[in-house]
Amino acid sequence: MAITASRASWRSFSLNNWVFSQEQAFITFGAFAALVYGLISIGGYVGDHLLGTKRTLVLGAIVLAIGYFMTGMSLLNPDLIFIALGTIAVGNGLFKANPASLLSKCYQPKDPRLDGAFTLFYMSINIGSLLSLSLAPVIADKFGYAVTYNLCGAGLIVALLVYFACRGMVKNIGSEPDHKPLRFRNLLLVLLGTVVMIFLCAWLMHNVKIANLVLIVLSIVVTIFFFREAFRLDKTGRNKMFVAFILMIEAVLFYILYAQMPTSLNFFAINNVHHEILGFAINPVSFQALKPILGGRRQSGTGSDLHPAG
Numbered sequence: 001m002a003i004t005a006s007r008a009s010w011r012s013f014s015l016n017n018w019v020f021s022q023e024q025a026f027i028t029f030g031a032f033a034a035l036v037y038g039l040i041s042i043g044g045y046v047g048d049h050l051l052g053t054k055r056t057l058v059l060g061a062i063v064l065a066i067g068y069f070m071t072g073m074s075l076l077n078p079d080l081i082f083i084a085l086g087t088i089a090v091g092n093g094l095f096k097a098n099p100a101s102l103l104s105k106c107y108q109p110k111d112p113r114l115d116g117a118f119t120l121f122y123m124s125i126n127i128g129s130l131l132s133l134s135l136a137p138v139i140a141d142k143f144g145y146a147v148t149y150n151l152c153g154a155g156l157i158v159a160l161l162v163y164f165a166c167r168g169m170v171k172n173i174g175s176e177p178d179h180k181p182l183r184f185r186n187l188l189l190v191l192l193g194t195v196v197m198i199f200l201c202a203w204l205m206h207n208v209k210i211a212n213l214v215l216i217v218l219s220i221v222v223t224i225f226f227f228r229e230a231f232r233l234d235k236t237g238r239n240k241m242f243v244a245f246i247l248m249i250e251a252v253l254f255y256i257l258y259a260q261m262p263t264s265l266n267f268f269a270i271n272n273v274h275h276e277i278l279g280f281a282i283n284p285v286s287f288q289a290l291k292p293i294l295g296g297r298r299q300s301g302t303g304s305d306l307h308p309a310g
Contacts, residue, residue, distance in 0.1 A: 026264075031205045032085050033259050034215055039093025039197070047098045050186045052178030054102065054170065058163070060095025061156050063194060067091050068153035072146040086201035090194055105173050 047056035067087030074080040103121055107114040140148040177186075204211035230241035 027208050028085075028205055030259065031208050031211045032089060034211070035086075035089040035201050035204065036092050037255065038215070038218070039089060039201075040096045042197075043094040044097035044101065046094065046190055047101060048175045048177075050177060050190055051182070052180075053098045053105070053175040054167070054178050055182065056094055056190075057098040057102065058160065059190070059194075060091050060093070060098065061160050061163075063087060063091030064095055065091075065153040065156040065160075068149045068156070072149035072153070075144075075146050082202040082206050083198065085205055086198040089201045090197045093197075094194070102170060102174065105175070106170070 043056060043060060047053040050056075051059065064087075067084050067090075070080050070084035070087055074084050100118070100121065103117055104114070107117065136148055136152075139151065177183075204214065226241070226245065230238050230245075233241065
């Protein structure tokens with residue numbers, strides 16, 4: 001909910017509180033979105049190989065909460081905004097991949113309940129998106145953006161408290177490092193890397209041309225690495241990798257369009273759409289809530305017995 005609420009409020013937040021032109025708001029959000037999604041693979045690696053899925057999930061939520069509180073504070077100190085956005089990007093990278101990873105480990109690979117569990121998981125995301133996209137613009141309009149972003153941070157703190165209260169349910173579930181004592185060396189490495197990445201992300205968002213160059217280079221390197229690994233496999237595995245690559249290209253196109261929601265589509269709703277329905281005034285930023293409304297229909301065949309196998 002928090003990351004969706006922050007996206008929903010970004011347009012008005014950036015234009016109303018700093019001397020950001022519409023173009024600057026678009027460019028900054030584009031760099032931020034690229035970092036938000038680009039760092040997810042690093043969080044997955046940390047969860048699988050260094051700290052464990054559950055520890056990385058907790059660390060990511062803490063970093064995210066700090067980022068949202070810093071965003072609220074940036075109204076008092078505008079110099080904080082890029083550091084705050086960098087903190088959110090890194091926190092999201094640490095957090096994002098690990099809930100799904102933890103859920104996948106709750107069931108055996110061919111357990112038919114797994115599809116139903118993921119359906120419910122993504123339904124919960126859509127419900128959270130609906131609430132945050134509907135409420136965040138209203139709260140920002142009535143009480144200010146500082147309250148909105150501080151509520152995002154507070155929501156993550158509540159989520160952490162719920163996790164710690166219920167963690168016994170996944171006591172014996174996790175990646176390999178979760179089942180071993182925490183190695184101080186790995187924790188120190190991840191914490192130092194987190195701090196470095198926060199400042200690097202802040203610098204890249206402040207220097208968007210360099211950020212674009214870095215993203216192009218990384219895209220080329222990742223593509224080369226992907227095909228190198230594909231050609232090391234047998235024919236069946238190689239063909240599966242090629243299919244996966246095609247699906248990834250489709251996903252890139254989808255997220256390019258998806259990223260227009262808090263930018264181009266948001267401004268279109270503000271400037272070109274009548275803001276009343278049946279006489280009731282609607283905050284135009286809240287039109288973004290149409291996405292989770294349309295995407296949140298429950299799919300058939302979710303199953304009713306979804307208790308973890310572990």
